[in-house]
Amino acid sequence: MEEQLMSVIGLRGATVFDSTGRDPHRADLRLHDDVIDKGTGxxxxxxxxxxxxxxxxFIDAHAHVGLLSLYGQAFWSAAEQAGYVFxxxxxxLDQGFTTLRDLGGIDGGVLKAIKxxxxxxxxxxPSGQILSQIGGHGDMRPKFSDEPDNPGLGGGLVRNHALCTGPDQVRAAVRNQFRRGATQIKMFVTGGVLSEGDPLESPQFTVEEIRAAQxxxxxxxSYVTVHAHTDTGLLRALEAGVRSFEHASMIDEETASALQRSGSTVVPTLAVDEILASDPAAWGVPDHLLDDLDHLHTEQRRSLTMLHDLGVSLGSGADLIGTEQRTRARQIYLMAKEIGLANAIESATRVxxxxxxxxxxxxxxxxxxxADLVIYEGDAAEDPEIIGTRPPKYVIQSGRIIRRL
Ligand SMILES: [Zn+2]
Incomplete structure (x- = not known):
């Protein structure tokens, strides 16, 4: 990694995907201090x-830089957790992601350390803790213990879930996340694959509870964004006024149409499936959940195509977890396979x-x-597969070249 300050940087002769809806084209760019400038000179x-x-x-709208292990992170030292998060x-940044929306785990302290x-x-x-109902997707406590699975570190940093019941506790949990520097709130409103005892199709939280958070x-x-794989929970959140949705993996056409009519944005998350499927044992994923994961992956792609065809606004999120989060751009690659490269890039940038x-x-x-830019060797208009299969050559953040291969 190399750091340097330049007042004016000229970029000559590249193919530019500008995410304004314009086709990729050859252009020269000029970066003046931290902004993109007009003209040449x-x-x-x-x-x-x-x-x-x-x-x-790139912007990843669904990151978890502090979710380092599915089970047992509470046993790690504060120093190790901080090291992995950093x-x-x-x-x-090295992978070209100049902005992350972290959807559960880290708090505003990390933001201050970066600033x-x-x-x-x-x-x-950051979102701080994810709001979960008792016995819901975020209740990872051992079944016969009431101790929190990850009590968090005294000075903050990583705390994964806040269990709450009823509108008053939900309000208190929301206020606590903002108190610790969250910029938005994340809530589980359906089951998930990797939590046992709550079926994927179970709605979680009542409309009243979700409305209290919203x-x-x-x-x-600010706003609430909800984890919703299936119809009933998703529709409850929509009724409660939520307009930002994660996953929407296994939904029917009626739900997809309701999302479209409400002007909601959905963040599909495909990249996480690849890392879980590559070595489930290392992740501690039990064998009996492997078929469920596989089914979810197939359904995710079906739902994504349907949402795209209906004209629903689609963001982009890798949902990576763990200590080696090096495949963030795979999200763009995998979405491009379903909806085309230009759309996948717009999702991960403008949307x-x-x-x-x-x-x-x-x-x-x-x-x-x-001037936040990512530059690849090769012409993606000719060879779309360069995005997500090789590292970028340059990454520029606010006009500073922070990576040069
Ligand atoms: Zn997630």
């Missing part, structure tokens, strides 16, 4: 990018920026936007 450094592809810095952040320059990392939008988040000028409410600054390549 002298530069302190010129990168000759003939045969290269320039894209807006490495996950640095490596996200203070103590850690090299993307712009982070109302409280709105009071804070995610809109979802995170930062599209006035990032998400597209346009004059005046922050």
């Amino acid at each position: 002298p530069a302190d450094e010129v990168l000759d990018l003939d045969g290269h592809t320039v894209l807006p810095g 490495r996950n952040l640095r490596e996200s 203070a320059g103590l850690i090299n990392g993307p712009r982070v939008h 109302d409280e988040a709105q009071s804070h000028g 995610n920026a809109e979802l995170l409410r930062i599209s006035d600054r990032v998400g597209t390549i346009e004059p005046g936007k922050l």
Whole structure:
């Protein structure tokens, strides 16, 4: 990794995917301090990018840089957890991700450490703890113990779930996340594959409870996004006013149409399946859940295509977990296989920026936007598979070249 400050950088001759809806085209760009500038002119450094592809810095709308182990993270030392979290952040940047929305685990302390320059990392939008009902997807306690599975570290950093019951406890949990620096709230409203005892199709939390979270988040000028694989829970959240959805993996056409009519955004998550499937034993995934995981993966792709065909706004999230989060861009590669590369790139840039409410600054390549860029060797218009199968050659964050291969 190399760090340097340049006041003006010229990018010459690359194929540009600008995420504005325009087709990929050859263009020169000029970066003036931290923003993308109009026109051409002298530069302190010129990168000759003939045969290269320039894209807006990637945004992962569904990250878990602090979720290091599915079972037993509570037994790890604070120092190890911090080390892995910081490495996950640095490596996200190396993969071209200049912004992450973390959907459960880390709190606002991490954000402060990045802003203070103590850690090299993307712009982070933390959620703090994920709200879960008792016995729900986030209740990972041993069945016959009432002790929290991950009590969290005294000074913050990683705390995965907040168990709550009833609108009052939900409100308190939401307020606590914002108190610790969350920028949005994450809630489980259906079952999941890797939690036992709560079927995937079970709705979790009542409409009243979800509405309490949504109302409280709105009071804070923010929003709730919900983990929802299946119909009933998803529709409850929609009724409660939620407009941001994760996974939507196994839904029917009626639910997909309801999402479209409400103007909601769905973040499909495909990349996590690959890492779990590659070595389930290492993840502690029991054998009897392997078929469920496989079925989910097939259903995810079916739902994604249906949502795309109906014109539902699609974000993009890798949902990576663990200590080696090095395949974040696989999400773009896998989505491109279903909906085409240009759409997959727009999902991971412009749409995610809109979802995170930062599209006035990032998400597209346009004059005046922050100079967050990722540059690959090779022309992605000719060879779409370069995205997600090789590391980027340069990563630029706010006009600083922070990676150069
Ligand atoms: Zn997740």
